[in-house]
Amino acid sequence: MANGEYKAIVIRRAEESDAETILAITKEAFEKYAFDLGRPDLVYALSDDEEKIVRDIRTKNVFVATLEGVPVGTIRYHNEAGVALITRFGVTLKAQSCGVGGALVRTVVEDAAKNGFEAVALHTSAKMASLIRFYYGQGFYIRTTSTDRGYVRALLVRELKPGVDVDIVALKP
Numbered sequence: 001m002a003n004g005e006y007k008a009i010v011i012r013r014a015e016e017s018d019a020e021t022i023l024a025i026t027k028e029a030f031e032k033y034a035f036d037l038g039r040p041d042l043v044y045a046l047s048d049d050e051e052k053i054v055r056d057i058r059t060k061n062v063f064v065a066t067l068e069g070v071p072v073g074t075i076r077y078h079n080e081a082g083v084a085l086i087t088r089f090g091v092t093l094k095a096q097s098c099g100v101g102g103a104l105v106r107t108v109v110e111d112a113a114k115n116g117f118e119a120v121a122l123h124t125s126a127k128m129a130s131l132i133r134f135y136y137g138q139g140f141y142i143r144t145t146s147t148d149r150g151y152v153r154a155l156l157v158r159e160l161k162p163g164v165d166v167d168i169v170a171l172k173p
Helices: 016-037 050-059 100-114 129-137
Strands: 009-013 061-067 070-080 083-091 119-125 141-146 153-159
Touching (some): 083 100, 100 129, 119 129
Antiparallel strands (some): 141 153
16 A cells, blocks of 8 residues: 555444454554564553453544555544543554554544543654654644653643643653
8 A cells, every 4th residue: 555545544433343453453553663662572552452452442432444444543542631642553554654544643633622622642652753753743742751661752742722731740651
């Protein structure tokens, strides 16, 4: 799949029957993340199983992206200290650079705004320039960094209302 080759990106809420597919997408995306990080032992998403995903579908906002009808991406968010905290965001390697990631992030931003959140936040490796550039392109900025997981992680925030001060202490998992 080349950049711009596909146009039919569809985002929908996940159902419990999507757990196996979400697990496969998450594993593929986070294995790449772990490889780039050089520390697979520090990437918690790799320990997920279908049971955890079903629990998340029941308790969080979980979305699936399809490209030309094929599931290729997933993203989750939940309320963490009044902020929509994104977790387990991944796109299959073949579908990267096709607009799927941006569509998933826009879906979360729109859903979070509709549900009254003042900001959307997420954590990612501060050293992965391509990810940082992607998130800046989606309107996020680095609020702070930490080493609580054994590597430098950036807390990125996108304000949905001007002047929001995100409580970074509450967002440290």
